[in-house]
Amino acid sequence: MSVRFRVTWTLLSVFFVECLVFGLAMLPGALLWEFFALRTYPFVLVRIVVLSMAFVPAYGLFAFSLMVLSALSTRWLGWRTPVNVDMPIKALEWPLLCWVRYMVSVHVVRLFAGSVFRATPLWTFYLRLNGARLGRGVYVNSLAINDHNLLEFGDRVVIGDGVHLSGHTVEHGVVKTAAVRLGDHVTIGLGTVVGIGVQAGARCQVGALSLVPKFSRLKADATYVGAPVRELPPDEARPLDSHPVIG
Ligand SMILES: CC(C)(COP(=O)(O)OP(=O)(O)OC[C@H]1O[C@@H](n2cnc3c(N)ncnc32)[C@H](O)[C@@H]1OP(=O)(O)O)[C@@H](O)C(=O)NCCC(=O)NCCS
Structure with missing residues (x-):
């Protein structure tokens, strides 16, 4: 298989999986926010304050879900760092690209959940x-x-x-x-x-x-x-x- 195919497949698969993982991770936080948004409040100001405060638990839920879903997805997909290997970057072979996908998933979690947890x-x-x-x-x-x-x-x-x-x-x-x-x-x-x-x-x-x-x-x-x-x-x-x- 050509290098172009391998790289394209890697980019597309990473993009698709990360969109899915990220989207599903947003779900619990979004539901929590929706729960507060659908309440009736005596004043608009109270509504604004409640929704603003709901951001913290919603983000916490998102960050935790992201950690779990990302880890499960790399486990299921077998995205791992191969052990005891030398992988020339120039060749862009499958083991290197698999390692890249693992690194990307870790990086996304580090970015959005790492500083919290x-x-x-x-x-x-x-x-x-x-x-x-x-x-x-x-x-x-x-x-x-x-x-x-x-x-x-x-x-x-x-x-x-x-x-x-x-x-x-x-x-x-x-x-x-x-x-x-x-x-x-x-x-x-x-x-x-x-x-x-x-x-x-x-x-x-x-x-x-x-x-x-x-x-x-x-x-x-x-x-x-x-x-x-x-x-x-x-x-x-x-x-x-x-x-x-x-x-
Ligand atoms: C290495 C360490 C455990 C040694 O502690 P210690 O056994 O109490 O030793 P001392 O502080 O008495 O130092 C002994 C010698 O080592 C040197 N030394 C200590 N830490 C050093 C370091 N990080 N780099 C270079 N030299 C160091 C000291 O200057 C001293 O040299 P001297 O005898 O010529 O004066 C400690 O200095 C250290 O670096 N701890 C890091 C803790 C840490 O980061 N934990 C992470 C979680 S917060």
């Missing part, structure tokens, strides 16, 4: 539904997390604000993919970049504004800082229980 259990729920294998009590406070089906996090993992972590990178015009695995209780500090294929052992801490090069193996119970990361000697890194724990 990130760092909450609902965002963790979305990531899981969209293919990530996450343990219990995982908090992701960053919207720069991609290729969800290539992410494996243990229990109580915390991803700080502004962390870049995904299962793909682009080098010399080639998209390369590999899974990222973080053990239980791993924390990735604010603004850190985690490369593809990284594995971090349980309770490993990565400092803020650090760079974890691709395919790094980080030891359990260790603390890493810097760009690229270096391990802090155990006596330099304070043990996790060095501060009183409240609650």
Whole structure:
């Protein structure tokens, strides 16, 4: 099949699916709004205030529905990041285009629901539904997390604000993919970049504004800082229980 056909099919299918997902996601919020719009109000001003206030729950309903429907649609359609592959951008082969569709769907959710729900259990729920294998009590406070089906996090993992972590990178015009695995209780500090294929052992801490090069193996119970990361000697890194724990 020609490149033109593949690209056209990809664009059309993404457009159609996103229109459908977006439209269905609007439905609960629109119904809620319609419910308030059809009431009779003593004054026009009251009607305006009620309809204005209905915007917040209506948007919340829309954003939540978008997360669920988008994740279900990528699951049903098999839009996923292929694992351990090198995909030249120039060739525009099917695996690359499938990955593009997955990225588009994630981007739309990030845009309309991510800023509302990130760092909450609902965002963790979305990531899981969209293919990530996450343990219990995982908090992701960053919207720069991609290729969800290539992410494996243990229990109580915390991803700080502004962390870049995904299962793909682009080098010399080639998209390369590999899974990222973080053990239980791993924390990735604010603004850190985690490369593809990284594995971090349980309770490993990565400092803020650090760079974890691709395919790094980080030891359990260790603390890493810097760009690229270096391990802090155990006596330099304070043990996790060095501060009183409240609650
Ligand atoms: C890495 C980290 C856990 C280390 O904390 P700690 O064990 O208490 O260590 P200290 O703060 O005593 O620092 C030890 C040394 O590492 C250095 N260091 C600490 N964090 C660093 C970082 N992000 N980058 C570079 N160096 C760092 C300190 O300057 C210090 O060096 P020195 O001994 O030469 O003075 C902490 O500094 C950090 O970056 N936490 C990020 C938390 C975060 O972003 N969480 C996300 C959810 S909010």
